[in-house]
Amino acid sequence: MxxxxxxxxxxxxxxxxxxxxxxxxxxxxxxxxxxxSMPPAHIVSHNPATVHAPAGGYCMGLELTQHRRLLFISGQVPERSDGAVPEGFEAQCEQAWRNVMEVLGAAGLGVEHLVKVTTFLTDRNQLVTNRTIRRAMLGEHQPALTVVIAETVDSKWLLEIEAIAAE
Structure with a gap:
């Protein structure tokens, strides 16, 4: 086929x-x-004792059962709807997360539906601030996470966040 x-x-x-x-x-x-309205997908966390413990705010693996939809969120850059880019990493990180939340909301979903988040940072020195803001945005929810140090397409963007949500 x-x-x-x-x-x-x-x-x-x-x-x-x-x-x-x-x-x-x-x-x-x-x-x-x-x-x-549908409840979030049934999510089972897998954190085996034989693998190093998560550094915080995520789990090693998530298993989805009984999901009805998947939403793939393209990399969200720290631009406002008018194209303005906030100054400084903290403001940019918050804006990129707001953009992720807006896409989730447009699909009728929330952070509790996130199952995988990948964050692309431009500098290792952003790790702690990124983790703090991510935890504030996600609350108690702990999706699978990956953080990569990379160069962004536009040098004014200090990060980019992509995600997968399930219902």
Whole structure:
């Protein structure tokens, strides 16, 4: 079966399950309106004693069962809707997280639905501030996390955050 046939079958499956009404499908900049609120996916944390303990605010592995949707959030850079970039790492980190939250909200989801977050920092010296802000944004929720030191596409961006959410 080729990729096109799989895509058609997937769309047919969604229609059959009637997860969203056709009028609920969001376009760019338009929030999806959910007919039914659904609880988060059932998430099982895996932190085996045979692997080093997490440094804080995450788990080694998350297993999803009974999920209905996956949301893949593209890398969010620290730009406001008007294109302005805040000064300093702390303000940029908070803005990038606000952008992640906005995408989650547009899909009718919240931080409790995040299952994987990857943060790209431009400097190792940002690690502690990044961890502090991430914990404030996530509260008690602990998704799987990866932090990478990398160069961003635009040098004015000091970080980028991508994420996966499940319902």
């Amino acid at each position: 080729n990729g096109c046939a799989l895509a058609i079958d997937f769309l047919a499956l969604n229609r059959r399950n009637d997860a969203l009404r056709s009028s609920d499908i969001a376009g760019y900049g338009q929030p999806a309106i959910r007919r039914h």
